Amino acid sequence: MAVPFPELDPYETLKIGKEATDQEIKKSYRKLCLIYHPDKLKDSDDVEESRLRFEQVQFAHSILSDEKKKRRYDQTGSLEEIGDAESDFDWFEYFSKIKTEITEESIKLDKISYQGSEDEEQDIIEAFVESDGDFLSLFETVPHTEITAEDESRVYQIVDKLVNEGVVENSTQWKAYQSKRKQLWSKFVKTQEKLVSKEAKEAEELKKEILKKNNKKSLDTEDDLRQLIQAKRESNLNSLIDSLEAKYGAKEKKSGKKRKHEQDIDEEEFAKIQARLDKNKNSSKRKEKEKSKK
Structure with missing residues (x-):
């Protein structure tokens, strides 16, 4: 079975240098596990991204904690050969096993000792x-x-x-x-609360839209959850495009059509959008130069 993340840099993923000791590798791995374990973010919209990062951390650690794999990677700079040498290894089963071993209860126990x-x-x-x-x-x-x-x-x-x-x-x-300890802490807490409240409100609105669309009363399947995550990502993408267009002066022609979702934008369309933003950005710069000359 091919390696799951062939382009991944194990050192960069674990945020360590190539001279890191076994103890430093273990320490960084443990810290990142606590940050990205899916159970810790089970109520977050970022749970899907967290799951991916968690698996990348597991994979990076499996390479750097194994003397032979680490030596092979250090010599070749490639993970492909490691995959060829372990063609029968089931990475999906490995990730599932690790996730089961690192449970919410084990995280609580680790907190007590940490x-x-x-x-x-x-x-x-x-x-x-x-x-x-x-x-x-x-x-x-x-x-x-x-x-x-x-x-x-x-x-x-x-x-x-x-x-x-x-x-x-x-x-x-x-x-x-x-x-200004009291004031700064209070401001920090309020900022975090607003952020959480905003994200929760957005998630609730998206949830209602999906329930209405599918004529359901609750999100009770993995597909439902996947739709919610996808809708959240599309919402973020639209906000990003709007902010970029506002920043660089891009103007959309009014039409009855809705903006296409993230999955509908192919490479050609993306290139056109990028070119349009660059054109407006350069135009703005030229106008600023002309004003400065006057």
Whole structure:
């Protein structure tokens, strides 16, 4: 059976360098599993994308954690030969098995052992340094952190201790957060709540449309869920095209036809859209130059 992601870079997928140790590979793999495991995002519109990323992480780890496969990839830079050597290997079964092994319960148990550990402290240090002391960004990168007052207080104490001990720099962003901690945290929470509320509202509206279209009372099959995900993606695509056209001055001719959905746009149509956007963009630039000359 051919490899599932022949163009994938295992190192890039696990966010590590080629000189990474076995321990570093394992650590990064574990962290990414917690972020992308489908069960963790079961109520999210991004569950399908999460499932794909989760499988890519599993595949990358299966290569880099196996000495022979890792050596073969390092020597050739290709995953095709690995697939040829394991033509009878069932990757679908492998992914299903891994997903079953990493359950919602195991994630909860991992959270208990992770929080307060040296691993968590090291992750906080790395994330804090990488973000130049942006405290709020820790809630997007450190595993198991949740946007709650309890977690804010707990992580704040850890960072404060690290700064006082000189482990991390007392950055400008950290000082700014300290001086207006209550206001900044409250603003951050409200922003996240609005984002979640907006996405939930959009999902509910799309759900109603699908139920009405199919004359159903509930989404009770995988096909129904797939329709909801597809509709959400199409909605996002239309919003993206609208924003691009507004930005570069593109104007659509009025017609009774609705814009085609994502799956209806072939390569030729996409090229035409891109050319039209580029043309308007260049036209805008020329007008700006002419104005500056005057």
